[in-house]
Amino acid sequence: MSPVTLRTSRDLPPTSRSLDTMEWNHTGSWRFLRPRYQDKVAPCAEACPAGEDIARVQMLLAQGAFDRAWLRIREENPFPGVCGRVCSHPCEAACNRGEFDAPVSINSLERFVADHARRQGLAPPPAEPADSGRHVAVVGAGPAGLTAAHFLRRAGHDVTVFDAREEPGGLLRYAIPAYRMPAEPLAWETGLVMSGGVRFQPGRRLGEDLGWDELSRFDAVLVAVGHWAPAPLGVDGEDLAVDGLALLEDVRRGRPPEVGGRVAVIGGGNTAVDVARTLLRLGAEPVVYYRRRLRDMPALPGEVAELREEGIEIQTLLAPARIAARDDGGLDLALTPMAVLDEDGGQRPRVVPSGHPEIAVAVSAVVTAIGARPSPGTPAAGLDPDGSEAVALHLRRIRPRGEWAERPPVFLAGDLVNQNRTVVAAIASGKEAAVVIDAALRDRALGDAWSAIRVGRKGAVSLNRLAGGDRAFRLDHVVRYDDLNTIYFQYLERKKRPRITLDERRTGFDEVHLRISASLALSEAERCFHCGQCDHCDNCYLFCPEVSVRRDPRAETRQIDYDYCKGCGVCVVECPRSAMVLEEEPR
Amino acid sequence: MPIDLPPSERMTSGHLACPGCGAAIAMRFVLKGLGDRVVMVIPACCWSIIAGPFPYTALKVPVLHTAFETGGAVASGIRAALDVKGDHETQVVTWAGDGGTFDIGLQSLSGAAERGEDILYVCYDNEAYMNTGVQGSGATPEGAWTTTTPTGSPKATRKKDIMQIMAAHAIPYAATASIAYPEDLVRKVQKAASIRGTKFLHIFATCPTGWKVPSEVSVGLARLAVQTRIFPLYEVEDGERYTINVEPKGYLVDAYFKAQGRFKHLTAEDLERIQERVDHGWSRLEALARIA
Incomplete structure (x- = not known):
């Protein structure tokens, strides 16, 4: 547009009037x-070990684009229906809304979107043909193994998953109780991994039905067999106790043990909580004995709260000393009172016997849930700092020495390597395994690429970023509360997750948490600030x-x-x- | 919730306002509220420059640029002319700065209000004569630096309460508004336009240049003025009925004053005195709203 040109007085309008x-x-x-x-990067996405694009997912949900929200999650995590139920949801602790009123109920919304996808029978886009000519063996069909298998298959490799048990899922299928992780949504999501072209070989236990001769025919091997071996209690009469994981597995296989009366559950982690709540549902009267204090329990706080709501007693600062058989068929459990020795910043404190006299309780059974150890068959070199090295945050690789020199590259993932043994950390581990193994099979060095594919500074990996998707163009600045202009947000109450009644919870294995309705999901998703989006x-x-x-x-x-x-x-x-x-x- | 404003746009790019100009933002919002049938009167003020030199304009409505003291009188004349033509619908709007309203144009504004002229008089208040180089006006707040109230002897007297002056004329509608609250502002423009008689809008419009603040905080500072109760948002109907429109969070005034270069010489005691004055003004306003 060029300015008006007035050359002589005759060009002027009769009054001084604008012309343009x-x-x-x-x-x-x-x-x-x-x-x-x-x-930019939202703090929830940074905090999610699986690197889900949470703020964008909430935006899609608030727009009612449920299908796209589901696909968006699946770009980074093939198990939203699992994580929407059992995830420790560190995303919510990081949510900027927490500083404003209360965090967005991200976990419920993930469950909602996954259930929506299952009810609608949504299908992810078909995988590309496995045309890399490379074959990968994944041993262990838990969350780490299946996540790695899923993304390796989508990266164009031929993937075979071996598992000792009949169905895929690992702990999700055979340990976590059905009231938290029902079989159907799990089967649907593992089914999607398989229908994406991953081969599954059930009943192949590493070291028994599956040997290294066979595994060595693959181009790479990922071992993610988890922690299934019980940790010893180290007290007299411990052979009289029942292993908690074995009990949970029996229940999930439809072979619940005959239990009744007072049952002692030893431990303070999620397994102990799962065991106690399972025993309650089987008709027993469980009591949890934990050597430290309530606040030191490593179990998820929400799980502990629900356990207490169900009326299960927790006795703290008591460590098992001895188990002895009684004439009436029951057991005597002797417990040593403990005292906190020191409390140095954040870590669980050390405890020592307080010097008070032992306590004896008469119980019908003792169940141990004090943690587990690597499953039998796990290569010892993989757990040993000399035999293997960390190649990512949640991944180890066995050094090609001795018997391993002749074998393809072997990696370990999941609970075997994770400090924090949560489901979402296992998924994070599986993602790193997929990234590292794909790079190894394609002779590509990752080196500096890690910073480009991680989300924020907590280590989560984004496959969208790896593939050069829209997340690759986000500024690697994590949006903090002070970066927001909160005047534009209104206080809105966090929606509560509906649950079945306490009576139903005490007597059956129905899922405790119900799906939230679509209208509740919409209004909860609208609470999201969409930090940085x-x-x-x-x-x-x-x-x-x-x-x-x-x-x-x-x-x-x-x-x-x-x-x-x-x-x-x-x-x-x-x-x-x-x-x-x-x-x-x-x- | 996204801000919901009428989509119409009657201001163009290319105008001559400084970056972050609150008066430009205010004009944009007011035009959104007014619709098509508008004649605008602009006495000498920043907008005499912002709108552009002859033969150009940044406004897509008819504008008369007039002398400093004539905002009320010229609008009255245009109103009479339109009425003679049988046009009682076109809204005559005076768009004046604080100098042209609080000081130089006060008598013609008062006359128009006293006669009950059917006009909308909008004062965009940037608290000094900004376009001529930041000279103090009757709207300059106590303690502020301007070129005529320099740091050694900053403005010693209080800002004139133009809303009380207008309320004293018992006009049907007077309201304060802020560029930080566009929905409230546009609603007030629409409400004023629907009323016959003299209407007065007092709009708080940050001047980054004259207040010595970074341009990007322009809207944020205006919001702070509301939230600290320094510039409350309210309406007065028929000079009697007071309604407070935005409940401020009641932040301490320090946050507002310390953000601005024009106040940087103020001491803690000064701020304490100002806080007391603001608190008193707010209780007075609350009391007036209760009477209504």
Whole structure:
């Protein structure tokens, strides 16, 4: 647009009247700072060990795009139906909304979207053909093994999963009780992994029905057989006790033991809580004995709270000393009172006998749940710092020495290597395994690539970033509460997850948590701040003093017209969710 | 919830406001609330420059640029002319700065209000004569630096309470508004436009240049003025009925004053005195709202 030209007085209008707009005046030349749309990393996504794109998933949910939300999760995690039930959800602890009122109920929403997908029978896009010519063996069909298998298959490799048991799922299928992890949603998600082209060989126990001669025919091997061997109690009469994991497995196989009366459960982790709640449902009267205090229990706080709601007693600062058989067929359990020795910052404190006299309790059975050890058949070299090395945060590789020199590269993942043995950490481990093994099979060094594929600074891996998807273009800045303009958010109550009644919980294995309704899911997803993700709220457009934010007619895209933008930066400050940046104008 | 404003756009890019200009943001919102049938009167003020030199304009509505003291009078004349033509629908809007309202144009505004002229008088208040280089006005707050109230002897007197002056004329509608609360602002423009008689809007419009603040905080500072109760958002109907529209969080005034270069010489005692004054003003406003 060119300015009006008035050459002589005859060109002048009769009164001093404007003849054109000011749009010829390209005020962009005034600018020395440049605002720019720039999505960033939300703290939930950083905190999620599986690296799910949580804030974007919430945005899709709030728009009612449930199918796309499900696909978005599956880009990073093939098990939203599992994680929506049993995940320790560190995302919620990191949620910026927690500092405002209460975190978004991310875990319930993940469960909602997974259940929606299952009820609708959604199918993920078909996998590419396995045309790399490489074959990978995955030993162990738990969350780590199946996650690795899923992503390796999608990376174009031929994958065979071996497992000692009949069905895939590992602990999810054979240990975590059905009231937390019902069989059907698990089977649907493991089924999707298999129908994506992963081969499954059941009944192949490493070291018994599966040997290294056979595994050595593969181009790479991932061992993720988990921790199934019971840890010894180390007290007299421990052979009279029952292993908690074995008990849980019997129940999940439909062979519940005959139990009744008072049963002692030894331990303070999730297994102890699962065992106690299972015993209650079988008609026994469980009591949990834990050597430290309630607050030191490694079990998920929500699980402990539900256990107490169900009326199960927890006795703390008591360690087992001795188990002895009684004439009436019951057991005498002797317990040593403990005292906290020191409390040095964050870690579980050490405890020692307090010096008080022992306590004896008469019980019908003692069940141990004090942790487990690597399953039999796990290569010893894989757990040994000399025999193997850490090649990622949750992955070890056996050094090619001795008998391992002739074998293909062998990796260990999941509970075998994880400090934090949660389901989501196992999934994170499986993702790292897929990334590392794919790179190894393609003779590609990862080296500096890690920083480009991790989300934030807590180590989560994003396969979207690895593939150069939209997440690769996000600024690696994690949006904190102070980055937000919270004036634009209203206080909204966090939606409670509906549950079955306490009576139903005490007497049966029905799932405790119910699915939230679609309307509840919509309104809960609307609570999300979408930290660092433009959700087209249009504050940038409305507050622009230059009218220089342009929208397409359907208001789906926004662009800054740098011909006019003076670089005042109001848009960046008024963005509620820190999805813009203000930078020095490039020269 | 996204902010919901009418989509119409009657201000163009390319205007001459400084980066982050609150008066430009205010104009954009007011035009969104007014619709098509508008004649605008702009006495001398920043917007005399912002709108662009002859033969250009940044506004897609008819505008008369007029002399400093004539905002009320010219609007009255245009109103009379339109009425003679039988046009009682077109809204005549005076768009004046604080200098042209609080000081130089006060008599013509008062006259128009006293006669009950059917006009909407909008004062965008950036608290000094900004376009001529930051000279103090009747709207400059106590303690502020301007070129005529320099740091050694900053403004010693209080900001004139223009809302009380207008309420004393018992006009049907007077309201304060802020660029940080666009929905409230547009609602007030629409409400004013629907009322016959003299209507007055007092809009808080940050001036990053004159207040010595970074341009990006322009809207945020205006919001802080509301939240600290320094510039409460309220309406007065018929000079009597007071309604408070936004319940402020009641932040301490320090946050507002310390953010601005024009106040950087203020001492803790100064701020304490100002806080007391703001608290008193707020209780007075609350009391007035209770009477209504």
